[in-house]
Structures are given as structure tokens and as C-alpha cells.
Amino acid sequence: MGLTWKPRVLTALLGAAVASGLTTLILILVEATDVLLPTDTKFGIVFDAGSSHTSLFVYRWPADKENDTGVVSQALVCQAKGPGISSYASNPAQAGESLQGCLEEALALIPEAQQRKTPMFLGATAGMRLLSQKNSSQARDIFEAVTQVLGKSPLDFWGAELLAGQDEGALGWITINYVLGMLVKYSFSGEWIQPLEGTLVGALDMGGASTQITFVPGGPILDKSTQTTFRLYGSEHSVYTHSYLCFGRDQMLSRLLAQLVQAFSNFYYTFHFLNLTSKQPLATVNATIWEFCQRPWKQVEASSPGQDRWLRDYCTSGLYILTLLLEGYGFSEETWPGIEFCKQAGGTEMGWTLGYMLNLTRMIPAEVPAQWRAQSYGIWAAGVVFAVLTLTVTLGAVAGQLLWPQGAG
Secondary structure (H helix, E strand, C coil): CCCCHHHHHHHHHHHHHHHHHHHHHHHHHHCCEEEECCCCEEEEEEEEECCCCEEEEEEEEECCCECCECCCEEEEEEECCCCCHHHHCCCHHHHHHCCHHHHHHHHHHCCHHHHCCCEEEEEECHHHHHHHHHCHHHHHHHHHHHHHHHHCCCCEEEEEEECCHHHHHHHHHHHHHHHCCCCCEECCCCCEECCCCCCCCCEEEECCCEEEEEECCCCCCCCHHHEEEEEECCEEEEEEEEEEECCCHHHHHHHHHHHHHHCCCHHHHHHHHCCCCCCCCHHHHHHHHHHHHCCCHHHHHHHCCCCHHHHHHHHHHHHHHHHHHHHHCCCCCCCHHHCCCCCEECCEECCHHHHHHHHHHHHCCCCCCCEEEECCHHHHHHHHHHHHHHHHHHHHHHHHHHHCCCCCC
16 A cells, blocks of 8 residues: 555655755865965065165065065055164264164064064165265174164064165166066956066166166166066066166265365155156256246245255256256157156055065065865855755654654554
């Protein structure tokens, strides 16, 4: 006569439980994917000891890196009180003390557990290059004072060094091309990609004591002393870079004033004051600078209150920059629109420090992200539903077996 009602119901419940359980197992095993957990964040600190002031930069990047180079972002900028460290030649101890305030700001930002692993470097540029040429013992005393202060911090101090002019120019070139997305950029597909060749830009930088020019030339570099080669994000780059010591803004003014008595940078600051950073035509730039230089001094003071410290230099600086770009570097009315005067891009300061940190990340071991097996939210929700269904049906079968009246059905 076939099965009675009780065996039929129990068989159906057990069959449903088995089917639901198998479905849950399939969802867990077959649809699972590898998920990378977020890596730790690494930090690095660079002091830019320029001729007129010293700045501290804190950078951070994911520990896994991209093609052996960190994807670095700026986390903190701090300008040390007082002038550049080369100004403390008569009292070297003050050079080290001047860095203490910014160092404390950086320590407050970096988690204590990571401070021992955070590299810190101080690079001194043209101001200290000049002092080293004039009085090497004074320069050595300043470096010793700086090293003593920074070496006592809980950070991993990599040293205080004199940065060569060519290195300053090349590292500045790395910075500007990285920030503009010319070296690596994040795609819509969620991957880091390298832009097409030929999109790299040149870099012009003017500090207080030197000026640098760096670019990828169209042909081979004949003078190998002006060539710098480095590898970033899996690609090798070779650039022409040259630094002109004593052709910075402050040194130019000093030489000019000395002559009168006897018979990135400052490019941006001067042109920003003159409202010339919006890619105006060369004729407009030239006319604006000359018009400013011909104003009566009282009119200049009245139009820019609170800027007496810099006002007297803007005319001379503007004319010097114009002469340097046109007569020195060979820009013309046709190529002038290709120059962009900038201090920041994407919230990041222009200069050599970011380029240094990008290069430095290649020396710091990467950390491989941990992998876990996981499902998407939809698959996970379906798995939970089938698991609950399996449990419910199984409990129903057990209850039926125990509570069904004997002899019924």
C-alpha cells in the first residue's frame, strides 16, 4: 500500500534538510573568493633644510607597495621657527634646537608602536652647500648639532646630509610628476596603472641660494654628470638635471646689492604676488612686472599692507625670474604657455622631499596583505537563509519523529 503519512512527511523533511544543507555547503565553498585585508600604514619623515627656512614633511603609504614603490601621500607639513640651519654658524646648538617643535608635532601624529620603524632623514640644500664651501668646520658643527637632537628621538634616524644640487633637481622632478599622476595613477577599474610614455613634465625650481632645471631630453644626454637615473613603479627613468648654485633669489639679490654698494619656490611666490600664476601670455607678464616696478614706493606700500619684509624684493625678483627663463633657459613667447607656476598640487607641497621618500620606499621591505576566504554580501545572506532553513527542517523532522502519535497515519 506504500508509505503511511508519517514516513512520507519525515522522508520529505529529511530530503529538504539534505538539499538545503548541500546548497549551503556549495555557497560556502564554491562561491568563496580570496579577500585581501588592509595592510598597515607606514610613515616616513623628511626635513628640508633650505637656505631661508627648514620644513618637516610626514609621509605615509600602504605597507604592501606597488611595483616595489610606495604609493605615498603627505600627512603633515611643519615649518620650523627661525631661519635655515646655515644661519646658525656662530651657534650650531641652536640649529638642532630649532627642529624640536616640528619633531614633536610629527611624533604626536605617528602611532607610538610604529615610531621605531619610521625612517627620518634631513637633507640640507644650497644654504649649507655655500657654508660648506666657505667654512667646512662650521658646516660640520651644524650637522653634528642636528644629528644629536634628531638621533635622540624614538624614530629611526637615517642621518643628516648635504644634498647635491643634481639630486635636489631630480627628486623635485619625481615629486611633480608623481603628484600630477604621470608616474602612476589609480584607474576606474580600481588598479594602479602607469600612464602612456611622453606625458612626463619638466621641473623648474628656485630656492634662496640655487635654481634647478630637470627634464627628460629628446635625445641622449652627452654630459653624463648631468644625468640621473632611477627606477620607480617598475619603470626606469633617465633625466637631465642641472643645479646653478648662487643663482637662487636671495643670492642674486645679495650680489646685486653688493655691486650697488661698491660702484617650487620663489618662482611661485613672486609671480603669485604679481597675480601671474594663471598662464598669462608673456606680453602680459612682462607688462605687469614693469608696471609694478614703476609704481611709487608709497603706492606699493599702501596696496600691500603687512608685507614690508618682501615688498622691496618683488620687482627685482620678477625681473630676474623673467630674465632667467627667457635668456637663461631659452623659453620664448611660443613656449611660455607651457610653464605653470605652482606651490602645491593635489594638496601636496612641491619640492624634493616627496621624491626622496618615494625613492626611499624601495629600500623598505613591503608587507604582503593577509588573505581570507570570503563571500559577497548577497552570497553570504543566501547562505545564512539556507543554513537557517536546514536547521528548521531538521528540527521539524526530529520533532515529528518524537511527537507524532504512535499508530497515527
